Structure formats: structure tokens, C-alpha cells
Amino acid sequence: MRKTFIRYFLFLLYVEFIFHIACFKEMNPLSTFFIFFVSIFIAGLLSFVTSLFKSERINKNIMRINCSITTIIFIAEIVYFKIYESFFSFNGIQFAGALKDGYDKILLTIFQNSIPILFLLVPIIIFIIKMPNVERVRKYDL
Numbered sequence: 001m002r003k004t005f006i007r008y009f010l011f012l013l014y015v016e017f018i019f020h021i022a023c024f025k026e027m028n029p030l031s032t033f034f035i036f037f038v039s040i041f042i043a044g045l046l047s048f049v050t051s052l053f054k055s056e057r058i059n060k061n062i063m064r065i066n067c068s069i070t071t072i073i074f075i076a077e078i079v080y081f082k083i084y085e086s087f088f089s090f091n092g093i094q095f096a097g098a099l100k101d102g103y104d105k106i107l108l109t110i111f112q113n114s115i116p117i118l119f120l121l122v123p124i125i126i127f128i129i130k131m132p133n134v135e136r137v138r139k140y141d142l
Helices: 002-024 029-050 055-082 096-099 103-112 115-128
Strands: none
Touching: 002 029, 002 055, 002 115, 029 055, 055 103, 055 115, 103 115
16 A cells, blocks of 8 residues: 555645646745645545555556546646636636637647646556556555
8 A cells, every 4th residue: 555655645746746837837835845745645545545445457447547537637727727817616617618618718728738738647648558556455554
């Protein structure tokens, strides 16, 4: 479970830093500190969920799905932030309005931010090409 935790932790640090730089163009010590501790917490949750099943194949697929969904969320957040200059909230679902207005603005924003988006896709490509082994939880791990 330690290897899975470390992989998730490094993945989350990577996507968080790319996201933060794409949105704010800089990093400060406070945001680095916050990213570090949030990544520890989320990596712990994800590694626990990933290691619940006895089948290593199922655990690998769960890890792929978790990382893919996380990457899609971060890409959508970058696009949303660049269009609306705020972060997505479920209270004001304006992104659906952007879809309704047309894909021009969204596609242009994706194109203008293609470098950070490609950087966010790198871990997913690595997971698809060479998926690391995922441990399952043993009785004494808990």
C-alpha cells in the first residue's frame, strides 16, 4: 500500500503544481504547503480505495480510473478558470452556459492552454503504457 500511496502522492503533487502554475503563473510557499498536505490526505484516501480488492487487475483499473477522473477534473478547472476567472462551483453552473453559447470559446481556451493540458495528460499516458503494480490491503496493513 505504501507504493500506491507514493504514486498517488507524486501524481497529485504533479497535477496540483501544473494546475496552480497554469492558473496563477507562480507558486508561493503557502500554496506549496497547502498543496503538499492536501495531496497527502487525498493520496491516503485514494490508495486505500485502490487497494480494497483482492484482484490486482481490479486495483490497477481503479487506479487508472481515479487518475483519469482527477486529470479530467483538473483540465476542466483550468478551462473554466481561464474563461470565467473563478473556480467551478456547483452553485453556479455556468460552464453549461458556455457549452450552450458555443464550443468556439471552449476550444480556443483549450488551444491557448494546450501546454499545461498536455503536461496534465503525461501521467495518464504513463499509466496506460506502463501501469505500476498496485498492492492490496492485507489484514496487518490496517
